[in-house]
Amino acid sequence: MDHFLYRDGALHAEDVPLAAIAAEVGTPFYCYSAATLLRHYRLFDEALNGMEHLVCFAMKSNSNQAIIRLLADAGAGMDVVSGGEYARARAAGVPGNRIVFSGVGKTAAEMRTALEGGIRQFNVESEPELERLSAVAAAMGSRAPITLRINPDVDAKTHAKIATGKSENKFGIPIARAREVYAMAARLPGIDVIGIDVHIGSQLTELAPFEVAYRKVADLTRALREDGHDIRRLDLGGGLGIPYTRSNEAPPLPRDYGDLIRRTVGDLGCEVEIEPGRLISGNAGVLVSEVIYLKSGEGRDFLILDAAMNDLVRPSMYDAYHDIVPLREPAPGAPQQPFDVVGPVCETGDTFARGRELTALAAGDLVAFRSAGAYGAVMASEYNSRPLVPEVLVQGDRWAVIRPRPTLDEMIARDTVPDWLDGAGAD
Template identity: 60%
Template sequence: MTVFAYRNGILHAEDAALTAIADAVGTPFYCYSTAALRANWAAFAGAFAGQDVGVCYAVKANSNLAVIRTFAEQGAGADVVSEGEMRRALAAGVPPERIVFSGVGKTRDEMRAALSAGIFQLNVESIPELEALSEVASGMGVTADIAFRVNPDVDAKTHAKIATGKKENKFGIDYDHARDVYARAAALPGVRPVAIAVHIGSQLTDLAPFRAAFLRVADLLHVLRTDGHDIRRLDLGGGLGIRYKDEALPSPADYAAMVTSITGNLGCHVTLEPGRTLVGNAGVLVARTIYVKQGLHRQFLIVDAAMNDLIRPALYDSYHGIRPVVEAASDATTVPMDVVGPVCESGDTFALQRPLPPMAAGDLVAFDSAGAYGAVMSSGYNTRPLIPEVMVNGADFAVIRPRPRIEDILAAERMPGWL
């Protein structure tokens, strides 16, 4: 579904012109399409229709309340990794019984908050965390349904910084230690091991690593049941990739068929936790050109967005399509440009030698596929205010996170008494 398309020479989000949004809210800003969010949800969740599968949106991909509520209205649960994300999910209308709390370093306070809320499941990643949860739950007089996140030592063949399923990664219980860990949990009060969890990474474009990991989980399930554990759930995580450039991707239907071929006869409820695949291509970042700078050897397009607004290119060397908001003439000659921001870092670079039509100061550009890990990873570096997030629904648009004033940023700080 193409929701970001040119109409009469102007790039639109659904029926709203990005030029009109820029005039109303200023630049830079993030823009999300309600139609794209709903279509992505329907494609993914619909592929599992009629099966005992719960789809929990991975809030870390984009934690805006309006985004979460859009999915909650479609029946989504939430996968959270902090108390803050859990409270966002609850505030957006996700029922607690559809919330899974993941994460390698949950604090006791976060455990208490999750247990008080009555969430569906906590995913435990170490013996010390297990013992802490047992202590907290026993003290509260409750029993926590838990999964152990098992590290299957499977190479996701994705970027090293978003791979999580190899034995050298910090995540999960080593596969070979799983039987001992489940036995330890069965002997502790306040915890009930009912599930196995796995998540091997993000932006996977091949089903083979998923298959390898899920087959290891299925083997472990049989072993644990033989040991006497009542394992009735499988949490298979997320990680399905999106198209940023020209990636060849499996469809949600292909993914669902693979999952079902492995888990369909295991008698388990399956939880899936998509994030990027639901929101990544449902958003763009719109920026305005400040200057076009002609260097000795290359031309620079300096825009008002920066690495603090979209850090993925600096952090992961990631690719985002870049196009003018006002469509270039069909016969326009492209020029290789370095697209950069105003932050005083060489890493504040979005693209090197990207072919673009001639640009001038004041021109708007859109960064594609910016709905995931864009706004949610932004910061106030250089005392740059966080940029607005806008949601479009047809021809209507609304600011769903406003741009703070610099006065408000300064007012949040306190001077010590000796100054």
């Protein structure tokens, strides 16, 4: 469920017409619904009622300061994958004891920053990382709380580029070597082993892969306890998918996911962490764009928008589907026709949809890409020297720009020309 609905023929974000925002901010822009973000976070929190737990929002899906603050104020922790995301979480007021640091390539500088600023745990992904973290922590007179990310070799049945739990993926330590690496961790002076971490992929639309992975985690927990390790926390990752289409097929609900967690690891007496990102922020956001031109080609019609692949890269990168809907509600039974929906970037890959059935649209009309709140603005770029699009947060009948669109002058001013190029090419 989201809070982007038609009212009186106009698509609204909660109580605000999206066209009214477009009139003031310009297009394209991202718009997020606070009510949807909070609802989705609370569904996960309630799904784990009765268990000691923390729901950590995966910031890689959307790292805007306002979004982080909104969720943190509701009680969420944060899952970060870089020093930059850690800094964003702390700047938004998230205490260190609610921040989990994931990722395969943590640097010594990032480790020091997190240890100095406070950290709930590091999810360690390799033996070299483990050794470096121990050295950094010991030099600071500290011990780093860690889980080891275990690769359970489970097929998540998702897109190859977002699968993370198979043996050929770069993430984690093979489960067959887990006991050996935990023994190594226990010997290191700067390491405090507290638990196990697993994350098998993103946009999972069925629970079976989770169940296979979590049962392997349960067996490993028992084995590690037999080896003398105090395993008291299980980080079960994220990955539950969202419905990108309005079809009757929908991914499992958070409550079903919570029941699965109870069934597989609930008897272990461990604190549970989960790291949802997409399911919290995905359907909480839309990308609003204006039609620039309608162009007829050989056997196809093109709808050319002012949004492009640099603003929303998922269709180009993952062949991802997003519903595209007009801001003016079509009449019931309005005829549709197929369009290739494209942007203005000079790449054939700048294509959002091919042969998409849409109601008649004209230059100047506004459309919205649904389910664009995750992996939208965070993956945007300034390719073709196109400014990053603004982001807007709506709460009830209030809205605010939470990241402004930079001007071209501001973009150009970030570059510097070295003195020795002055007069280059002059006679």
